[in-house]
Amino acid sequence: MTQPAPKDWIMGISPYIPGKSAADDGRPLIKLSANENPLGTGAAARAALVAATADLASYPDPAATRLREAIGAVHGLDPAQVIYGTGSDELLHIAASAYAGPGDEILYVRYGFAVYDIAARRVGATPVVAPDKDYATDVDALLATVTDKTKVVFLANPNNPTGTMTGREEIARLHAGLRPDILLVLDQAYAEYLDAGEDDGGLELAKSATNILVTRTFSKIYGLAAERIGWGYACPAIIEILHRIRAPFNVTTAGQAAAIAAINDSGWVESSRTHNARWREWLAGEVGALSNHGLRVVPSKTNFLLILFDGTLTAEAAMKGLWDEGYATRWLPGQGLPNGLRITIGTKAQTRAVAAKLRAMAEAA
Ligand code: PMP
Numbered sequence: 096m097t098q099p100a101p102k103d104w105i106m107g108i109s110p111y112i113p114g115k116s117a118a119d120d121g122r123p124l125i126k127l128s129a130n131e132n133p134l135g136t137g138a139a140a141r142a143a144l145v146a147a148t149a150d151l152a153s154y155p156d157p158a159a160t161r162l163r164e165a166i167g168a169v170h171g172l173d174p175a176q177v178i179y180g181t182g183s184d185e186l187l188h189i190a191a192s193a194y195a196g197p198g199d200e201i202l203y204v205r206y207g208f209a210v211y212d213i214a215a216r217r218v219g220a221t222p223v224v225a226p227d228k229d230y231a232t233d234v235d236a237l238l239a240t241v242t243d244k245t246k247v248v249f250l251a252n253p254n255n256p257t258g259t260m261t262g263r264e265e266i267a268r269l270h271a272g273l274r275p276d277i278l279l280v281l282d283q284a285y286a287e288y289l290d291a292g293e294d295d296g297g298l299e300l301a302k303s304a305t306n307i308l309v310t311r312t313f314s315k316i317y318g319l320a321a322e323r324i325g326w327g328y329a330c331p332a333i334i335e336i337l338h339r340i341r342a343p344f345n346v347t348t349a350g351q352a353a354a355i356a357a358i359n360d361s362g363w364v365e366s367s368r369t370h371n372a373r374w375r376e377w378l379a380g381e382v383g384a385l386s387n388h389g390l391r392v393v394p395s396k397t398n399f400l401l402i403l404f405d406g407t408l409t410a411e412a413a414m415k416g417l418w419d420e421g422y423a424t425r426w427l428p429g430q431g432l433p434n435g436l437r438i439t440i441g442t443k444a445q446t447r448a449v450a451a452k453l454r455a456m457a458e459a460a
Contacts, residue, residue, distance in 0.1 A: 104197070104219040111209055114425045124423035127439040127449065129320070130255065130285075130399050134370060134442070136318035137363030139356040144322070147352035155348040162326075162346070165355040170298060172328055178337050181345045183284055183312040183325030187249065188214050189340050190308055190327075194278045195220040195246040202240055203249040204232045206257050208282060209430060211249040220246065230393045230401070231259035238272040248273065251282040252295050256427055256437045258395030260289070263296040270300055270307065278333070281309045284325075285397040287316040287364060288371055293396065298328060305330045308337075313350075315398060316367050317357040322350035371398045374446045378438075381450040388457035399439045401432070402453075408460035410436040416456045422449060 114128025127133075136144075156162075159179045167174035180186040191214035195201050201215035205227040215222035225240035227233060232250060241248070250269070253260040261269075270279055281297040301307040308329040314320035324346050327337070346354075357363070379392045382402055389406020404410040413436050414426040422445070425437040440446060 102219065104216050108213055108216045109429070111213055112429065114423055122421070124418070125421050125441065125445055126423050127399075127441050127445065128423040128425045128437075130315060130397070130437075130439045131320050132316055132318035132367055132398070133440065133445065134318065134367055136353075137357060137360045139360045139363070140317065140319060140353045143356035144349045144353035147349040150348070153348070154344050155346060155351060157344055159346055159351050162351045162355055165358050166326055169358050170328075172298065172302075176328055176331060176334050178327045178329070178334050178341065179346045179351075180310075180325045180327065180341060182314060182323045183282065183310040183327070184210055185341065185345060186308070186310045186325055186327045186337070187211070187280065187282065188217065189337050190278060190280050191215055191220065191247055192218045193336050193340055198244065199246040200242060200244040201247045201249065202237065202245050204237060204254070206230060206254070206430060206432065207249060208251045208255050208284075214249075215247075227257075230257040232261040232265070234261070234265045234269045234272070237269060241273065241277070245274075245277055247278045247280060249280045249282060251284065252297065253285045253288070253396040255284065255397065255399070256425065256430060256432065256435065257393050257401050258397045258399060259393060260293070260396040261295060263294065266295045266297060267300065270304065273306070275306050277306060279304075279307045281307060283309055284312045284315055286311060288368060288398050289396055290372070301328055301330070305332065308333055313354045313357060316364055316371075317354070318363075318367070319350070319353055319357055322347065322353055324350040324354050371440050374443060375400065375440045378440065378446050378450055382453060385454060385457045388460065390453070390457060399437050401427075402436050402438065403432075404434050404436065406457070406460070408457045410434050412460070413453060413456055417449060417452055420448065420452050422452070424449075 163174035163177040197219035199220045200223045203211040212222045225237040297309045310327045312325040391403045393401040427435040
């Protein structure tokens with residue numbers, strides 16, 4: 096029987112498999128597998144969202160004008176240069192499709208965010224992976240992997256799943272080393288978790304550059320992952336191109352309202368960041384104390400830790416053991432890290448329970 100034939104390159108895509116939120120038997124899990132805010136959503140964002148559901152019959156503001164203004168005011172950006180997406184994922188995909196296609200290369204670092212591979216293949220471009228340096232970005236290796244076919248470079252900063260961060264000078268050096276016809280996508284999904292002064296300078300750089308797109312999300316510290324809303328900033332020419340291919344009405348009315356409230360709720364952001372920093376350092380210390388059992392933490396600037404298991408206790412066994420206690424975490428064999436387990440920083444009680452279970456498993460192994 097004849098059927099529509101998908102493009103060859105579509106068949107090369109391994110679907111993105113998100114962390115589980117329920118066990119196979121339907122039992123709910125405590126989800127430390129998707130890097131969401133364990134404290135949830137701030138009251139202001141929740142109230143704004145509920146109020147915005149009063150009118151469900153009308154389409155959302157297609158230009159997201161108030162949202163762009165709010166983002167511009169908080170970050171000192173021209174709202175005309177702010178674009179919004181159904182999650183920052185949509186922006187990654189449309190950046191790839193606007194600037195690359197069959198025969199082109201899309202470059203990223205080993206252990207880069209899983210969507211980069213899919214975004215490249217989806218448009219028929221070739222994903223090219225540059226070597227890392229101890230799980231972090233090696234700018235020299237990245238630049239050395241550029242070819243005359245490179246059209247887009249994706250860099251998550253800080254990166255998921257490693258949690259590592261490339262500093263301001265290195266980002267500037269990367270940008271300076273790229274041909275001006277290559278689009279550099281700086282994916283700052285976890286930027287709000289950085290301490291003051293740790294900023295990678297991407298937004299500042301993008302104010303004068305003509306080949307940088309910075310992407311951000313409301314899914315992480317703002318606690319709005321359910322609403323699927325992200326934003327990006329670039330020069331007018333790039334923004335104009337991306338608008339051509341984003342989905343119409345790609346951000347809901349409730350999402351826009353909640354995001355405006357969330358970005359202005361600095362108290363919620365600050366308490367979430369403080370909570371995260373405290374329990375991330377605490378968990379890193381607890382895991383570090385298990386180094387005699389082969390456990391190691393990759394230094395993290397995010398709301399999760401990548402733990403490497405090189406002793407008797409394997410990452411897979413640790414994932415299963417935590418699962419038995421009701422905790423979903425992210426084992427990463429599909430991303431070339433069969434010894435890696437990514438764990439979101441949860442509430443105090445969750446983080447303590449995870450540490451206790453890891454210790455018990457490591458000592459028993
Ligand atoms: N970039 C990175 C590095 C991420 O980890 C994520 C979420 N896992 C995203 C982008 C996409 O997030 P969203 O589409 O929810 O904005």
